[in-house]
Amino acid sequence: MWQRGIRMAVLGAVLVILAGCGSKTVETAEKAPGEEAAWTVAAPIRIDGVRTADGGRSLVVDAEVPDGARDCVRGLRGEVDTVEHGTVYVRVTFETPSLDRESGCTGTQRVAATVKLGEPLSSRRVMVNSLDVYTPAGATAPALRRCGENGCDPTPPRCTSSSYRQAVNDTDIPKHTSWEERGCDDTWLVLDLSTRMGPVCGDTGDGCSSSHVSQRWFYRAETSGWKPVATNGNAGCMGIHKVLPELPTRLCASLPRLDRD
Structure with missing residues (x-):
């Protein structure tokens, strides 16, 4: 061969x-x-x-x-x-x-x-x-x-930690980004993503400072996994419903305004 x-x-x-x-x-x-x-x-x-x-x-x-x-x-x-x-x-x-x-x-x-x-x-x-x-x-x-870093057979979209990680990996954001789930069902996923910016800090009190850049992403379930479809950091549903009117109200009604440190 x-x-x-x-x-x-x-x-x-x-x-x-x-x-x-x-x-x-x-x-x-x-x-x-x-x-x-x-x-x-x-x-x-x-x-x-x-x-x-x-x-x-x-x-x-x-x-x-x-x-x-x-x-x-x-x-x-x-x-x-x-x-x-x-x-x-x-x-x-x-x-x-x-x-x-x-x-x-x-x-x-x-x-x-x-x-x-x-x-x-x-x-x-x-x-x-x-x-x-x-x-x-x-x-x-x-x-x-x-086939990407998740292989040729991505995990089906589920409300699980491994599925959230795959969603984050498929989002155009910096590496080493952390996430917090804000809502999930069989079709939709809402994640708050936070990326630490600034100098690398060691122990507390070393005099360095850092900040977080946060974004709220909305995902739709597809056969290949969670697909990022929109981002919006407003409180409640008003802002996101202008972009995704089909998003269930139960997944956005209690969303807090996204703070940026």
Whole structure:
């Protein structure tokens, strides 16, 4: 089986040369005056998304690759490495002279690589270049959903601590944010999120000061977990009902005004 440990190609840095069933790393080499930059085989800088095509018999992988004033990519190729344990392992490669900065390939562009499958994808997952994993579960076809830090099978939305943690992880807020539940049912969740800001303080009395930035988030239950849909720090229901009129009154009637320290 082709080695799965293919590394990301970084502009102006070390690239991976794919040779046979192994790989080796080469450093930037100087070239003689007038000599053209060498083309090397590399992996995309980043995978932007995966979707199905041809009734599920093909995959289209959107990838970020080098770009510049001259040709920077040729031989874009997507193919199946192997299929096992419910996962289709895919590799996407191309040739590029971007190892040499004088090639001018210091920008990026988005390309689409088509991968032919032997049979429809169905419910199987897709791993691209042994890094990014995508799943059709909880996705809107033809797009596949990228698996995040909660894995490919998020905990169903529940009024539990583990489910709240997953909701916080999926919210665009700083890490190490704490939460306080303000209301929850089978469809809606209200959390007050607090993030400590300022210098890192040690023992009490060391003279440092810190503050908290607080937000109140409202979540709706979906198959993939709690989805953040609105934020509002007003007391009661008046403010949030302007944004989410369908939110049950019992979940917002007693909400206090959110203080910001």
